[in-house]
Amino acid sequence: MIVSPLNINILNMYNKISHSLLNILISFLVCPTISIASECGEAIKPLSYYDNISLYSLIAGFGLIFVGILSDAKILKKTSFACAFLPFALWSYVHFMMDFTELKKNVFAYNALAEGTLANIAEAQDRYKSEQDIFLKDLQKLYSHTAGSQGINPCVRILKINANFKHWTAEAKHISSPDTIRWDSNSGSSLKKG
Numbered sequence: 591m592i593v594s595p596l597n598i599n600i601l602n603m604y605n606k607i608s609h610s611l612l613n614i615l616i617s618f619l620v621c622p623t624i625s626i627a628s629e630c631g632e633a634i635k636p637l638s639y640y641d642n643i644s645l646y647s648l649i650a651g652f653g654l655i656f657v658g659i660l661s662d663a664k665i666l667k668k669t670s671f672a673c674a675f676l677p678f679a680l681w682s683y684v685h686f687m688m689d690f691t692e693l694k695k696n697v698f699a700y701n702a703l704a705e706g707t708l709a710n711i712a713e714a715q716d717r718y719k720s721e722q723d724i725f726l727k728d729l730q731k732l733y734s735h736t737a738g739s740q741g742i743n744p745c746v747r748i749l750k751i752n753a754n755f756k757h758w759t760a761e762a763k764h765i766s767s768p769d770t771i772r773w774d775s776n777s778g779s780s781l782k783k784g
Contacts, residue, residue, distance in 0.1 A: 609759035610631040630745035634697055636768035637690065644684050651677035700745075708762050709745040715758055715775070725753035725775075 651674045658670035674771070711732060718726045726732050729748055749761040749770065757775040 602663070631696065631700065631766040633766045634693055634700070634768055637693070640684050640688060640690075644681055646682040647677040647684070650674075651681065695767060697767050700764035701742050701769050701771055704746045704762045704764045704767065704771040705773075706759055707743045707748075708771060711748070711751075711760055712741060712773060712775070715753070722754055726759040727751055727753045727758075 602708045610651045654674035654677070658674065661667050661670065714732055715725050718724075718732075729751060732751070743764075744763050746762050747765065749763055751759060751760045759775070760773045761770055762773070763770045
């Protein structure tokens with residue numbers, strides 16, 4: 591068989607493609623939230639993030655206009671007025687192009703999913719308490735007791751579970767939501783959120 595430079599280049603290309611696909615597969619296995627994130631929706635920044643953008647862009651814009659008014663140098667005056675356009679354009683984008691109603695609706699839906707997962711955990715905690723006379727701290731054991739309910743949503747991360755003999759608390763967060771939902775069994779029964 592005659593080996594030409596073209597054959598060697600094609601073999602090298604196939605090796606690079608196979609290595610790249612293997613790296614992508616390993617990254618999805620090591621970090622499963624990357625593969626789940628697309629199914630869980632786009633991550634939403636907190637609304638305070640947009641408030642800060644609005645505030646600081648107004649401060650920068652009016653600061654540049656103030657510098658332009660007070661400066662005597664013609665080049666500084668023109669530059670500051672020209673640069674003031676960007677902060678005001680950013681402020682306009684936040685106030686006129688962002689759909690805050692849609693963002694709030696999505697955050698509410700994500701938080702409802704996290705709350706539903708905590709409700710399933712509350713049901714599992716009640717079931718375990720009736721069987722073992724203690725609440726459960728171990729999340730892995732708790733997963734097996736949520737099988738009778740809807741289970742735990744793969745897009746919801748359980749951040750913390752604290753339990754003792756009389757009550758338990760848990761915190762959960764949807765991957766795409768900026769909010770953390772807290773559930774406390776001290777507020778009446780364990781099936782009521784705190």
